Amino acid sequence: MLSSEFLAQFYGALMALAILVYAVLDGYDLGVGILLPLKEKEQTDTMIASIGPFWDANETWLVLAVGLALIAFPMAHSVILQALYLPVALMLLGLILRGVAFDFRAKAKTKYQDAWDVSFKVGSIITAFAQGFMLGLYVMSFEQSMQSYAFAMLSGFGVIAAYALIGSAWLIMKTNGQLQKNAIVWCTKSNLIAALGVISISIVNPLINDFVASKWFNINESLLLLPIPILCLALFVLLHCSLTRYSNVDNIKKSWAPFAIATCIFLLCFLGLLNSFYPYVVPNQLTIYESLADPSALTFMLYGVVMVVPAIIGYTLFSYRVFWGKTQALSYY
Numbered sequence: 001m002l003s004s005e006f007l008a009q010f011y012g013a014l015m016a017l018a019i020l021v022y023a024v025l026d027g028y029d030l031g032v033g034i035l036l037p038l039k040e041k042e043q044t045d046t047m048i049a050s051i052g053p054f055w056d057a058n059e060t061w062l063v064l065a066v067g068l069a070l071i072a073f074p075m076a077h078s079v080i081l082q083a084l085y086l087p088v089a090l091m092l093l094g095l096i097l098r099g100v101a102f103d104f105r106a107k108a109k110t111k112y113q114d115a116w117d118v119s120f121k122v123g124s125i126i127t128a129f130a131q132g133f134m135l136g137l138y139v140m141s142f143e144q145s146m147q148s149y150a151f152a153m154l155s156g157f158g159v160i161a162a163y164a165l166i167g168s169a170w171l172i173m174k175t176n177g178q179l180q181k182n183a184i185v186w187c188t189k190s191n192l193i194a195a196l197g198v199i200s201i202s203i204v205n206p207l208i209n210d211f212v213a214s215k216w217f218n219i220n221e222s223l224l225l226l227p228i229p230i231l232c233l234a235l236f237v238l239l240h241c242s243l244t245r246y247s248n249v250d251n252i253k254k255s256w257a258p259f260a261i262a263t264c265i266f267l268l269c270f271l272g273l274l275n276s277f278y279p280y281v282v283p284n285q286l287t288i289y290e291s292l293a294d295p296s297a298l299t300f301m302l303y304g305v306v307m308v309v310p311a312i313i314g315y316t317l318f319s320y321r322v323f324w325g326k327t328q329a330l331s332y333y
Helices: 004-035 041-051 060-072 074-083 085-107 110-139 146-174 177-208 210-216 219-225 227-246 257-277 295-322
Strands: 280-282
Touching: 004 041, 004 060, 004 110, 004 146, 004 257, 004 295, 041 110, 041 146, 041 177, 060 074, 060 295, 074 085, 074 280, 085 110, 110 146, 110 177, 146 177, 146 257, 177 210, 177 227, 177 257, 210 257, 227 257
Parallel strands: none
Antiparallel strands: none
16 A cells, blocks of 8 residues: 555645646636627637637546545545535536537527627636635635635636636637737736736735745745746746737737747746645645545555546547647538
């Protein structure tokens, strides 16, 4: 049987990977839904087509992250779900609304398609806001106060902007013409809002959590951690400069660059958050070691994990390889 320490670190790292991949992959397709221009039918169809082959599979990573939390860290899962029951229900409502709208817009009569497009957009906004609200409460250590809920609300809008950022960067990469130009404008605006959101969380986090402050401002650890926000801010500036240059060019050669930069921003933000709270899985309450399930059961489950997770990764890479390139006109079969 493997040691409890190894199992806690392995399943904790795997859960962190699932959350990060979900934030990037489902983040961009939520962002596309948030940005849908409802009065531009052709552009809306193209935007839907750009995420059509991927959006459903992207949510697999959310299922994997929640499943790992339930099986590997049941105590933490119970505490987190109890604290976030309402926003989780709201997120599920948004996901259901997105799924129903995506399928029904393909089958509805033309006069009803606009209603389903609105539903898809609303579902995307609800899902993104709920996830941001949960993140805000998590950073505030699930504190029950007006300040905590106010910060969670701001975090909700911040995540909407972050998803709009990576969603618009995806559209720059996947589309051409007027829609690509519109995506550049959307990306420029959301880049500024997302940067302000990241700065706000970076300031509030150490102020309200002594544990986080001790890690970030400890002489030994700060040399390793402080480059993270500096690099993140530099990437926001680099993205803004790239978008400014793209706005004056008709034929963008490196259209993948904004999406790559946005992905790096997500990665750095996640690493900063992870470093802030590690080894806690529930801030200031439970560590990954304290909330670990029975080691013998997790050792047995490990054999399934090493087969299933590579299969998910392989399928994801294969699907993106097959559908790589610019988006074609939307069609249903």
